[in-house]
Amino acid sequence: MKCRVCDANLSHTFLNLGHQPPSNSLLTREKLSQPEVTFPLVAMVCDNCRLVQVPESKSANEIFDKEYVYFSSGSRAWLDHSSAFAKMAKERFKLNKNSKVVEIASNDGYLLKNFVEMQVPCLGIEPASGPARTAKINGIPTLTEFFNSQLASKLSIESGKADLIIGNNVLAHVPGLNDFVQGMKYLLKPQGTITMEFPHLCRLVDGNQFDTIYQEHFSYFSLTSVSTVFNNQGLRIFDVEVLPTHGGSLRIYANHSEDIRATLSSVTSLLEREATIGIKTDAYYDNFRVKAEKARSEFLLFLLSERRASKTVVALGAAAKGNTFLNFCGVHPDLVSRVSDNTPFKIGKFLPGSHIPVCSEDTVFKDVVDYALILPWNHRDEIIQKFRDKAKRHNTRFVTAIPNLQVYSPPDFTPKNLSYLVKPIYQ
Ligand code: DWN
Ligand code: ZN
Numbered sequence: 001m002k003c004r005v006c007d008a009n010l011s012h013t014f015l016n017l018g019h020q021p022p023s024n025s026l027l028t029r030e031k032l033s034q035p036e037v038t039f040p041l042v043a044m045v046c047d048n049c050r051l052v053q054v055p056e057s058k059s060a061n062e063i064f065d066k067e068y069v070y071f072s073s074g075s076r077a078w079l080d081h082s083s084a085f086a087k088m089a090k091e092r093f094k095l096n097k098n099s100k101v102v103e104i105a106s107n108d109g110y111l112l113k114n115f116v117e118m119q120v121p122c123l124g125i126e127p128a129s130g131p132a133r134t135a136k137i138n139g140i141p142t143l144t145e146f147f148n149s150q151l152a153s154k155l156s157i158e159s160g161k162a163d164l165i166i167g168n169n170v171l172a173h174v175p176g177l178n179d180f181v182q183g184m185k186y187l188l189k190p191q192g193t194i195t196m197e198f199p200h201l202c203r204l205v206d207g208n209q210f211d212t213i214y215q216e217h218f219s220y221f222s223l224t225s226v227s228t229v230f231n232n233q234g235l236r237i238f239d240v241e242v243l244p245t246h247g248g249s250l251r252i253y254a255n256h257s258e259d260i261r262a263t264l265s266s267v268t269s270l271l272e273r274e275a276t277i278g279i280k281t282d283a284y285y286d287n288f289r290v291k292a293e294k295a296r297s298e299f300l301l302f303l304l305s306e307r308r309a310s311k312t313v314v315a316l317g318a319a320a321k322g323n324t325f326l327n328f329c330g331v332h333p334d335l336v337s338r339v340s341d342n343t344p345f346k347i348g349k350f351l352p353g354s355h356i357p358v359c360s361e362d363t364v365f366k367d368v369v370d371y372a373l374i375l376p377w378n379h380r381d382e383i384i385q386k387f388r389d390k391a392k393r394h395n396t397r398f399v400t401a402i403p404n405l406q407v408y409s410p411p412d413f414t415p416k417n418l419s420y421l422v423k424p425i426y427q
Pocket of ligand 2: 003004005006007008046047048049050051
């Protein structure tokens with residue numbers, strides 16, 4: 001396999017999660033009796049440009065198709081985060097009715113609806129027809145296409161370049177990374193700005209967030225590696241913010257290399273911090289598997305010991321990351337009986353690999369529930385807040401398994417470490 005940025009040979013394994021089905025490919029009941037395709041899920045690190053990356057086993061066209069089930073509006077916290085960004089961006093970049101904002105991977109219009117309300121002309125580009133349809137119904141101008149340099153050139157000629165190009169949680173989903181970034185170079189006005197948000201590799205490593213490694217996340221960025229991608233295309237990152245979203249993300253601000261805006265100390269100091277922790281050394285990538293295996297052991301010991309005690313475990317949030325985790329652990333409905341989700345498309349389907357049934361949020365507590373496992377740990381507080389009254393009535397304890405096993409017991413649901421289960425193994 002070759003590095004998708006610098007074409008160097010890839011030989012350094014960051015984490016091998018075995019063969020897994022695509023994390024967002026939920027199954028209908030009919031498909032349960034048919035063969036299920038799995039792909040090797042192996043994250044490699046380039047010893048040249050330090051990009052952590054997963055091979056394109058399933059093409060982006062096959063992933064982001066009409067069955068793609070992720071709707072960004074499923075989280076209140078994410079909607080609030082997005083509207084705060086839109087207001088900040090309008091102020092900082094002095095956007096008005098003569099400006100043009102383009103969002104790549106605009107999903108169901110969760111963010112652009114703010115620019116429509118502020119009367120700033122905007123355009124969404126979203127390849128998955130489900131979310132794109134929802135956006136159009138909500139009055140957000142949307143192209144149901146993949147973004148690339150060809151589309152960028154066409155848009156530049158037909159409808160003009162952009163003052164602001166936004167891309168949140170998309171850069172990691174693009175196999176053709178160089179062409180994608182080149183497209184933004186084409187589409188950006190001379191004094192325009194690009195802002196992109198994506199999970200920060202350093203948080204993935206520190207927070208043991210190995211479950212965020214799955215087929216639709218082709219790349220995992222440090223500021224060091226993403227700077228190389230942008231610099232190679234004549235763009236420069238001039239500002240960066242560290243965000244709490246999705247377990248810890250970066251928001252980068254980029255412009256044309258020749259733009260007069262200076263590179264701020266936010267960029268230079270984060271690059272220095274990454275160099276200090278060894279982002280350019282092999283050792284930084286070598287011990288991650290041990291942490292992933294520890295989380296798996298803790299979780300399986302917990303499940304088996306509670307099953308032996310005839311306790312019941314359900315899950316909350318049929319997140320893509322949850323499927324990576326459940327399949328890495330080899331969990332099936334005998335250990336986790338069902339999972340709730342607030343995405344209509346997911347209810348009534350079954351998780352890929354584990355075949356755990358997805359139910360609605362108002363039926364997940366239909367009978368005795370001793371433990372409720374929160375799979376999207378990045379939405380932990382929002383989910384505990386939503387279910388705390390039911391959990392109190394049922395004397396249910398919440399559980400999260402990443403970065404390690406934590407239990408949250410009524411009445412106050414403060415987190416406590418459950419690692420006592422695995423002491424004998426790790427003493
Ligand atoms: O990069 C991606 C991230 C941003 O979102 C995409 N590849 C796909 C997706 O990954 P994910 O599915 O792991 O994302 P979330 O946002 O961590 O998953 C949330 C899931 O949990 C959704 O299916 C909705 C569900 N949910 C719920 O059922 N009740 C979420 C909340 C907050 C809730 O209250
Ligand atoms: Zn490389």
